Amino acid sequence: METQRSRNRKGAKRRRAQGNEQNRDAKKSKSEPPGSSFLEKMKARLSGGHFRMINEKLYTCTGEEALDYFKEDPSLFNVYHAGYQAQMSQWPEQPVHKIIEWLQARSPSLTVADFGCGDARVAKSVKNKVFSFDLVSNDPDVIAGDMSNTCLDSSSVDVAIFCLSLMGVNYPNFLKEAHRVLKPSGWLLIAEVKSRLDPKTGGADPNKFIKAVCELGFTRVSKDFTNKMFVLFHFTKQEKPISKRKEIAWPELKPCIYKRR
Ligand code: SAH
Numbered sequence: 001m002e003t004q005r006s007r008n009r010k011g012a013k014r015r016r017a018q019g020n021e022q023n024r025d026a027k028k029s030k031s032e033p034p035g036s037s038f039l040e041k042m043k044a045r046l047s048g049g050h051f052r053m054i055n056e057k058l059y060t061c062t063g064e065e066a067l068d069y070f071k072e073d074p075s076l077f078n079v080y081h082a083g084y085q086a087q088m089s090q091w092p093e094q095p096v097h098k099i100i101e102w103l104q105a106r107s108p109s110l111t112v113a114d115f116g117c118g119d120a121r122v123a124k125s126v127k128n129k130v131f132s133f134d135l136v137s138n139d140p141d142v143i144a145g146d147m148s149n150t151c152l153d154s155s156s157v158d159v160a161i162f163c164l165s166l167m168g169v170n171y172p173n174f175l176k177e178a179h180r181v182l183k184p185s186g187w188l189l190i191a192e193v194k195s196r197l198d199p200k201t202g203g204a205d206p207n208k209f210i211k212a213v214c215e216l217g218f219t220r221v222s223k224d225f226t227n228k229m230f231v232l233f234h235f236t237k238q239e240k241p242i243s244k245r246k247e248i249a250w251p252e253l254k255p256c257i258y259k260r261r
Pocket of ligand 1: 058062063064066084095096115116117118119121133134135136145146147148162163164165167168
């Protein structure tokens, strides 16, 4: 049977628990932006899930299939980019900023091709002429299509950029296209998610990747593994065309699966 004393103890415990709950709520309302209601959190969770689904699709199909996927429902591209920007905002440094800094330190007369440009941040941040390519265009300056087959003339640009955009399973075709459109000695800049090129996390051997790019007709200038989230490579196109085209052993690049936030 419950005594008066044990009832009092239980009541005190309940009041303490309620107090803790209120403290937690008070702390929450201080640290969270206004309007972070349950409904908004659920919406964010759903769109986060949708982003991860589209992201996985892009990493597991060819560029052509990705183009068809977005042609069927172009609104998926906006869902993808909202999720992508949310992920990027968590990174201490974004690779696109490193690439912009690199370009700003060089002559604005260099012409640039930005393969998989997203919101065309490069074009918006530099004085250079930039040809921006992506699967969908929400911006008059972005050329829509699969970047394995662009409208650019052969040997016509000075810099080709792939910033986190080697997504399709046929990624070597994107690099072959960059090789075609680059002038001899032109620059190839590749930033990729570190885990995709880190054997410790199940990623590809970066040296195999570098070797394959060189066999395509490039010379490695630098590799930068200092950032926690991405790796950055600089190559230049070899002056002389590669005479004997041997089969290149491209390593498989695993999808980058973004964590739930
Ligand atoms: N470079 C941008 C966006 C990176 S997200 C930045 O750093 O901010 C990767 C982008 O590559 C996406 O916008 C995606 O649509 C694009 N992409 C992936 N495969 C592509 C393909 N085959 N052709 C054109 N764009 C592609």
